[in-house]
Amino acid sequence: MSDSGFTVVAGNDAPHVAQRDAPVPSVVNYGTGLVTGFFEWFGNLGIFSWQVLKAAVTPPYEWRELIRQLDEVGSKSFPLVAMAGAAIGVVISLEARYSLSRFGAKSMFPATLVYSVIQVMGPILTGLVVSGRVGAGIGAELASMKVTEQIDAIEASAINPYRLLAATRILACILMLPLLTLATDACALLTGWLAQAMVEPLSFHQFITNGFNGATFNAFLPQTFKTAVYGLIIGLIACFEGMRTRGGAAGVGRAATNSVVLASLFLILADVVLVKFILVVFR
């Protein structure tokens, strides 16, 4: 290392000015590349979304593949979201009881648990769990198909890969996320009640009656069905990352990672917008 902090690779005779100046353009280039890459990514995602939409609304429809994907996304994710829901139900129950006791508001426990699970934790937890399992699965599967020319083979067989592979997976995610959210909510409420009932006697009937007292459909349904948007995000990003993969096993790994990371990130960002939207429209 030289004093200036730059590695001298050209020998001691290399002009110092050139060494100091060289990184400046590279930093600028790096920054320009990042900005260009950012817009390019969104541009390509837009084109991909349009292709998928066009393919999805025009016949022939791939019903068999859709049913297979509903099973893949829905049934096979159920145990995972149920367990995650059960765990989060216990955690919220323990935390809520402690906090409410401090403020002398223990009677609010059922409503606190019900609202925090159904309005906040259930949807986002389901989204993140499904993003991890399904997003990575779709990203890796399609990327693997891409690098082994299986997607090209589908296209060469005069079958639209956007319709067969992408539209079916995205639609399955959109349809299944709200149902999986209901499962998460149910498990969380059940274990939350159990955790409370083991400490203090509280019948399930009393818990449900107090918890949902005064609640309207508007308080819960939009929060549950907003997860369809999570499904869209997970399916779209995973299919996009999978189908644009290049470069062997490393590309497959990159696609799987990008699918999970980007889907999770966009899901949380979308939640900010959706919560505000629901508050404005439904309250």
Place this chain on the structure above:
Amino acid sequence: MLDVRVREADMVTAYDIAMKEESPHKGGLASVVAVENLHKSYGMHKVLDGITLSVSRGETLAVLGRSGTGKSVLLRLIIGLEKPDSGSVCIHGQNIGDLPLDQLGEIRKQMGFLFQHAALYDSLTVGENVAFPLEHHRREMARSERNDRVKQLLAEVGMEGDLGKMPSDISGGMQKRVGLARALALEPEILLLDEPTAGLDPISSGEIDDLILKLQRERRMASIVVTHDLHSAKTIANRLALLDQGNVVIEGKYEDLLQSDIRFVKEFLKQS
């Protein structure tokens, strides 16, 4: 498996077929596939530099050349998996360059493509792979009829006993046979084969060559075979085209290549 092999005594080369039949190329038949002045670059790297080729019905053209000379890219352009920078690809006289996806799909139904590594769907069995194009394009076909057709196609390539196996459970040569059966499922008029014998042992290569010859005799498709295997090319093709630096150096029969004075041709024949 050996029932598809043509015994040595019965071995008929493409030249014999061409001798017996009127040469389609010279006979003035319209080209089924016509590639004209095709250019394709990836960034600064020019892959194809003005290629012009044509193939007629019943004819097999072998495209030879060193690795990386754009042979596979040429096939991908012909079936529309990639778009050329300039030039045209005409199938039955129709330029596919500007066609929307659905119309391109109709043309692709007339084409069968064997990928270099077979590209079988790894989540489907051998039988399901072959049935795949039928399920999507012959929806009116009854299940029993489709199953019979799959069995018949697999029998043609000597794989009828492996219907329920997964692609990962069969060898590379067998995968290529299944890929060939899948490519033939829609009874294409045009067959594109990308390195059908690459990576195979000499016996398996011979079997694949014999199979292609047999199919050509029976179906009289227009075929383009990309290969760097000169022995295979002269066995299965009526004409050979040698590519170098993105263009055709020489095109003709094997004898024409032997008689050529072009240095690259001599070098290629010597090394092969």
